[in-house]
Amino acid sequence: MPEHRQEIISGTLLIVESPVIAETINRLGLPQLEAIATRGYAWLPKLTPTGQLVARANPDLPEVRKELRHKAPAFTQICIACDDDPSGAFIARATAKYLGKRGGIRFGKLKGLTKESLEEMTATAVPEPADQSEQLRRHFFIRQAFKRITTIQLPLHTQLAVAILARPFETNSFVTLDESRVFRAVRPVKTDFAATFIVSRSSTSGLYTAVPKPPSTAFLPYVTGQSFAGTQERLNRLFCFQDEALSHNLISYPRTRSSAWYNENWEMLSEQFQRKYPEQICIPKAMRAVADSKSNHDALHVTRLVHTPHSLRPFLKSDLLHLYQKLYARTTEALAVPDEIHQDKVWMDESGDYFESEPVASGRSTETLKPVFALENFMQALLETGWVSPGSLGSALDGVLRSGHIILKKHPLTHPELAVHAAIQKLISGCNRTFDLMETATALKSDESLSPEQFNHRCTQLLRDGI
DSSP states (O other): OOOOOOOOEEEEEEESSSSHHHHHHHTOTTTTTTEEEOOSEEEEEEEOOOEEEEEEEOOHHHHHHHHHHHHHHEEEEEEEOOOOOHHHHHHHHHHHHHOOOOEEEEOOOOOSSSHHHHHHHHOOOOOOOOOOOHHHHHHHHHHHHHHOOOOOSOHHHHHHHHHHHOOOEEEEEEEEESOEEEEEEEEEEEEEEOOOOOEEEEEOSSBBOOOOOOOOOOGGGOOOOOOOOHHHHHHHHHOOOOOOOOOOOOOHHHHHHEEEEEEHHHHHHHHHHHHHOOOBOOOGGGGOOOOOTTTTSOOOOOSSSOOOTTTTTTOOOOOHHHHHHHHHHHHHHBOOOOOOOEEEEEEEETSSOOEEEOOOSSSEEEEEEEEOOBBBHHHHHHHHHHSSSSGEEEEEEHHHTTTTSEEOOSSSSOOOEEEOGGGGGGHHHEEEEHHHHHHHHHHHOOOOTTTTHHHHHHHHHHHOOOO
16 A cells, blocks of 8 residues: 655644643634644653653643644644743653654744734744753752651642741731721831731821732732632633734733733833823833843733723623733733822831821721731742742642631631631641741752752752751
8 A cells, every 4th residue: 555645734833831822823723833732741750760850751641742743744843832931841842852853843932822923933933942951850859859858747838838827928908906997008018917016197298009019820819710720710711812803912921920020011011001091100110010031921911001991891701801800900000100198098107117098097096907918918929939830829729728727818808818727826837847948949949050969969968957
């Protein structure tokens, strides 16, 4: 029988992680471009007994590898666009190694799901991705070593959560002891759960409400869902939303632990803001929260301020519209000079910190406040440990809350706050030790002066002997 020869397509096979994103790209119907997904780790990162990181085929995803093997030979170009972080870089390299077509494989960064952004990505793709394998190897080495020495029978995420809640924290949110009124600090105040603040009316004027930071992935609690993982999925759906009347994505890529925007996005959004709201003033450049140049992603934002929530009402379902409304508001609030605090709302504590009351307080001259550790504060702190990725934040929080060791209190006046369950107060010291160990290990993980062998030795010694 004659040998069957696969037809060669003069086009690009685009490989991404998310099947939702792949499906969205294919719905665009772009000629000579087809997207398929690895569905995350089609190859699992595994440590060898000598501490080397290798890729092993994920036994749960054989169909992914089969599809890649079948389709790749038919295209003249292959572009791999995984998340711009150590895990994404690992998936990209493992995929490229599996396909073996090094000459025809390039690596790009996915910034949007429009025709223009996809064409730009494929045009600017590079032959080699940034090598982040040592960062990922160190991450898994620490986790594996940590599992061998821990004595606390709680999942790692829960241990970190308990430690975060037991430590001093910074917050702008306060409430009176009877929880009848909310106060907001003009600048973040470092405190702990046991602290109380006595505030008195102040005659100071010219104070402004604190400027909210651009939202990270921890923005997701603003939408009520059956689970936080489900709520995070709504962010993904909103990012992937398409309509013939829209030529671009509605929001930026929802994978970030950063609460700052890249400088070019600050400029782009501030220009849009001034055109859309000429009566308002943008905050000065000195006050802008600009993302570090090494940040994998900048903070979330809507991409076009001209698309107000009202204008999108005919296009979005109620759950996505609600999320977009909140995200639009936070985007504009982070750009605008805040309102001046009305004189009747200004209070001050003995340390000289100023507070704004909501609503205007009663005729009393003093109030006693307690701090509120809001859910968004907690989620941001969990992300900043580096042990929870933005992509798994929702499922990690669901796991913490299912454990019953952390209580989610739905306060009528503030965002949901969290507290440590009284039954595990005795575990706090152990969890704090966990946190200290992980914090120190994270510093080692980021020390580029250490060779792999030096890192292995220092990390093993740290986790064996403690700090």
